[in-house]
Amino acid sequence: MMLKNGDEVAAFNMGSTVVLVFQVPISKLVELGNSSLEFEFSIKHGDRIRVGEALGRWHDL
Known part of the structure; x- marks a missing residue:
């Protein structure tokens, strides 16, 4: 499928x-x-995430 x-x-x-x-x-x-630009996560494996919380940000290289 x-x-x-x-x-x-x-x-x-x-x-x-x-x-x-x-x-x-x-x-x-x-x-x-x-x-x-490069994406960088702001969370780690196992973190709890709340509604609306960013998972990461784009930043200049």
């Missing part, structure tokens, strides 16, 4: 646990000024 972006792959019916799975962002060039 092929999945598309955003397809549901599972459901959890026990409490408020959420499993977040996504592709790690790669470095990219910003079109304005040709500066290069």
